[in-house]
Amino acid sequence: MTYIQKPINHHPNLKKNKLGLTRRDYEGAVSSLCAGCGHDSISAAIIDACFELNIEAYKVAKLSGIGCSSKAPAYFLNDSHGFNSVHGRMPSIATGASCANDDLLYIGVSGDGDSASIGMGQFVHAIRRQVDMTYIVENNGTYGLTKGQFSATNDKDSPNKYGEENPFPPVDLAALGIQLGASYVARSFSGDRDQLVPLIMGAFQHKGFALLDIISPCVTFNNHDASTKSYDHIREHNDALGKVDFVPLGREITANYEEGETVEVNLHDGSKMSLEKLDSSYDPTDANLALNTVREKNDEGKVATGLLYIDTKAPDLYETLNAIDKPLNTLNEKELCPGSDKLKTINQGLN
């Protein structure tokens, strides 16, 4: 048996959300990933975010490419449609799907091999077009599924499991995202659920391309001492730019921060991202500052995490295409087919 369905009898006292659903209602099949794989923690965080946001699973579409990471969508949101496509090509599937129906929430899950190598072209162009989706890269610096080759996000000199050093510099997907105009860019760590869940919630509520570059250690191939993508390394070098909180519509921010210590950004649906700044000069709406900060931290050997950049005004692809509000996939013959009279006029123009 290659597919394991979880038992459906739930504990009666599990916490319920506004839809009367428990966290378990957002689960998927039993994961077949290695025990301890970062990707499973990200799935758990996605489930938390959906539960907290009272998301109706059937209004979500889960999309992925190929890799251990790309299998993850099978392990959350059983009641959502999913599309496990081909290696590196999820962005184009997402683009087409979101043109067809702008009303669903698109969650794309990819890997660093999937996005930074084979799928780099599609990744870049989905961002440029500002496809309205949440794009999660489960970044482990390696090709998990094909057994531990270097990926393009692996740091220079960081060795593989067999001690060989990586001769090439890495692609920084978050920096690339900012540069290309992704309107929501965050970096996080699969081991930091407190930071990850609000960032995912913010991404879901954001309109436009939300990129989450999540360091997600591969316990089997890239978690050794010298690796810069190991649990230990990230824990030691994680440099959070601020404490992020997601504030749903209708809830007030309760914590008392000194003035100037927080930034608030209103999201599309009226909810807010609030950022308690650890570094008082950081402003996530300033793309240049974001890029410089990411780069500086890199140079210091640190990994900048948190909400790096946000722009809530950028038009998404559907808007740019000037497509009607009603989803294109709901239109019928009457709305779509010009009919025989119009064809007669066309004929007249061609003779």
Added chain:
Amino acid sequence: MEKLQTFDSLVSKNDFVIKFANVNGSGSASANQLFAKAVFRMGIPVSPKNIFPSNIQGLPTWFEIRINKDGYLGSKGSVDLSVAMNPQSYNQDVEELNSGGYLLYDSSWKRNFYRDDINVIEIPLTSLCVESFTNAKQRALFKNIAYVGALSVLLDMEYEIFEELISEQFASKKNLIEPNLKALNIGRDYVLNNLSYPIGLTLERMGKNDGKILISGNEAAGLGAVYGGATICAWYPITPSTSLAEGFEKYAKKFRVDEKTGKNLYASVQAEDELSAIGMAIGANWNGARSFTATSGPGISLMSEFLGLAYFAEVPVVVFDVQRGGPSTGMPTKTQQSDILACAYASHGDTKHVMLLPEDPKECFEFSAMAFDLADRLQTPVFVVTDLDMGMNDWVVDELKWDDSRKFDRGKVLDFEALEKMEEKFGRYHDVDGDGICYRTYPGAHPSKGAYFTRGTSHDEYARYSEDGEINATNLRRLVQKFKTASELVPDPEIILSDKKNCSGVIYYGSTSAAMLEARDMLKEEGIELDLMRVKAFPFNLDVWDFIEKHDYVYVVEQNRDSQMRTLLMAEGGISAEKLRSLVWFNGQPIEANFIAKKIREREPEKI
């Protein structure tokens, strides 16, 4: 004193070939089209073909117009009148002219041509235009209109038609009408005042184009996609398919904009490459919107992986392949039918795809709309395979028709109500009806039923990942069953039998029709009769096998080197190699009747 003519000049009414030799990028195309349209308006069958280089400016380009009162509009392969406007190609243009033919050239720079069996018509076009226009761009551009004017007198055409066409063409830029008419008359007046006219080749009004239109296959296919309900076009520019996506956009802008909001009932996305273009089309179809991509051979190669996914995960998608000369980048601006196998078996593993093979722009329109129904019904990629010749050239075809009672066939889709009523567990790949086609659902259809995980990995009836070999084999067998169902849904072949018994059969398809029908008539005059079958689709249905069965020999006429259709027939029907005689043409020009007739004549003596 005039030289004594030592040869017979060609004399023909409404039956000859004119070839314009121009410099690419010199603005000649619209003048040549104007001329062709004028012939069309005179009710005379005409087929203009643009023979152009893969170049933006500077290389030689030709525009060949066959005029034939009997309606034979395939390529003829010989030239009666050459309008030689490009000194670079004089040698070739003079060389290929039929004896007794006519050469019109720009005698602003006088030349002697080595042949003494042709009529040379001298008109100093450049000098005339320099005298009449001040602006350098206009001088160059209107030279083209001036030779059209000259031809109108030399061939005894109706002047009013040109006036009419020019005012139609510039209806929205009225200030251009006057200079165009002026240029036209520069050419006319020169002939009227200095040359003898008409020449031996003349045009006389006929009534043969009533109920006909002049349209390219790409424009017709783009229009067909609008009529067929396509809402999303994802494409990447490539000759000769680009104008198909543009055709879709042109008509969508006309018919698919909401009057109240000004918003579009369609989306067209120029993708970053063909991998992405097909991915977008698949993503949109998966989500329940009709979507397509248009490409040519190189794009098909790039789309291969995704086509296998769509086949195996059973996602509808329509792909237009406007074939050009291959292999590789090949001859990007020349025509061939050399992607037949690449489309039929696109992608790794056991895959097979539905193909529709229109013969002309009218069928491009019809098959385009039909492709969306078939793709939805069969939940699989459907190729509409055309070629550069019919895709980019304007062909005379019957007016397009649409039946308003026609409904889109969205295939087996379970919507909210259907899912609500459903008691058993939904199985995406469960062959409930036994025709190999299962039921699908769109994302977001129902809160608790119908969700599944689309994947390219092996899967069971519930779309769950499975590595069980038997489960996978069962699924693969069902896809064969589905393909069989497809053979019953695609259009039947067109069979044209001769009155004579025991003659050989001929199989052909696509743009070969015109030349094939002409060759058939030529051979018939000589006593060689043939039964014809035009294949319109793959998979082949019983009629196709029956036709082959009933003939001792069947010629397979096609425009590629390797007899790809013949290979497909042999592979799919177990037909023996001896029975299927390959007759191929692959020089990048549209296939010619003379060639087909010659090849069949060579092999048929035993039959007479």
